[in-house]
Amino acid sequence: MKDYRIASIPGDGIGKEVISAGVEVLHALAEREGTFRLSFEAFDWGSDYYKRHGIMMPEDGLETLKPFDAIYFGAVGAPDVPDHITLWGLRLAICQPFDQYANVRPTRILPGIEGPLRNVGSKDLDWVIVRENSEGEYAGQGGRSHRGLPEEVATEVTIFTRAGVTRIMRFAFELARSRPRKLLTVVTKSNAQRHGMVMWDEIAAEVAADYPDVTWDKMLVDAMTMRMTLKPWTLDTIVATNLQADILSDLAAALAGSLGIAPTANLNPERRFPSMFEPIHGSAFDITGKGIANPIGTFWSATMMLEHLGEKAAADRLMRAIERVTADQGLHTPDLGGAATTRQVTDAVIAAILADNE
Template sequence: MKTYRVAAIPGDGIGIEVVEAGLLVLEALAERDGGFALDIERFDWGSERYRRSGALMPADGVERLRGFDAILFGAVGAPDLPDHLTLWGLRLAICQPLDQFANVRPTRILPGITSPLRGVSPGDLDWVIVRENSEGEYAGQGGRSHRGLPEEVATEVAIFTRAGVERIMRYAFQLAQSRPRKLLTVVTKSNAQRYGLVLWDEIAQEVAADFPDVTWDKMLVDAMTVRMTLKPGSLDTIVATNLHADILSDLAAALAGSIGIAPTANINPTGRAPSMFEPIHGSAFDITGKGIANPVGTFWSAAMMLDHLGEQGAAALLMQAIERVTADPALHTPDLGGTARTEDVTRAAIEAIRGRND
């Protein structure tokens, strides 16, 4: 039996609640499958740790994570701490040194969930957004000078390297090639960003030559928001910069019914470091402790983790359980317009896993 070491980092807010729900579902899957086991180690890294010690994670945190097969992450952020401090102190402090350069965000309309788009059918919205996850607008380059003075200045430098752009383009083309439609849209803003995103466009063109079976097009990011809402069926696989994909994937989640169901995989495709899986909804302190957080985004993220680990059968079983849960309106949490609680959804998912007939 294969045993996978998984680091669980619940983080803040509802992250703590949904990660615990996700671990219960994963344990049920491991018991049901019988072919693998999970060795879970929990880490109390987050805002509470920062208040105690002045750091969201220990100095050797990344090195401690390297020995794991995967990471399940909840959320980071608290109302009393600056968002840039918590993001750079935990999530990005893990993603960047572990070189998780491909952020993958699937989006589709799950059974029982209604899209806010008028007249759209589930088959019209089935996307995977690939987000460049290591440089671009979130490279962390820049600074501030003359603080507090009238001439105070702040710079935020977007970094685009040939190596970084080429590897995310190649990843996106390969992903598009693996999907039935073999269709890729490259998002850009090269009309205004005439250096970094012109390089982005040029490398997309170069990489495309290696994938003649993939149909691809290019779309300015502002026009992309219109296309996503008016012509969702024209899209399949999407690749965009760190900032653009961050924004577009939230729009995608909303169009699919709720940000509470949306998953993320932060992938190191080389396998030389663990990849990290998380829901995209954030810490949501407005509903923390109420027991109404939607755990489906975490369940879907866990399915992506299992697939990444090579447990495709367990991943498919979990997705079937997710779809059985969402198909029942009585199991919809408030973000989906229902009254179900986190524990109701979790219990139903576990029952679906245990009760499935081969």
């Protein structure tokens, strides 16, 4: 029997609630499968830790995480701590050193959920957005000079490297090749960003030559927002820069019904470091403690974690359970227009796992 060690980092706000639900569901799933075990170790890193220690995680945090098979992450951010401290102090402090350069965000309309687009269903909106997760607009390069003076200057330097762009393009083309439609859209803004994004386009064309079986096209990011809303059926796999994909994936989640259902995988495809799996939503302090956070995005992220670990059958069983629960509108949380609680959705998913005989 295989044993997997999972580092659990609930983080802030509703992250603590949904990760707790996710761990409970994963334990039930592992018991149902009977072919592997999951061992979770929880870490209390986040904004509360920062308020006690002045840092978001211990200085040896990365060394602590290295031996784990995967990281299950909740959310980060608090109203009384600046966002750049929380993000760079925890989530990005893990993603970048662990070279989790491929951020993968599947989006589709799940059974029982009605998106805001008229007459658009799961056959019309079934995407995977690949986000370059290590450089680009979030490279962290830049600075500020003459602080507080009228001539104060702040720079935020976007960095594209040939190595970084090539590897994310190859990842995206491989993913597109693995999907039935074999269709990839490369998002760009090379009409206005004439250096880095022109190189992005050039490398996309170079990589495309190695994938003659994949149909691909190029779309300016502003036009992409219109295409996503007006012609969603023309899209399948999408690759975009760190900032652009960050924005587009939130739009995608909203078009699929709610940020609460959207999953994320931060992958180190070469597996030199553990990969991290998290729901797309934030810490949502406005509903923290009310017991109404939607755990579906966290459960869906768990399916991606199981696939990454090689437990495809378990991932499929969990996804079937998720879809059976979302199909019941009486089990929709408030973000989906219902009145169900986190507890009710969690119990229903566990029940569906146990009842699944496929």
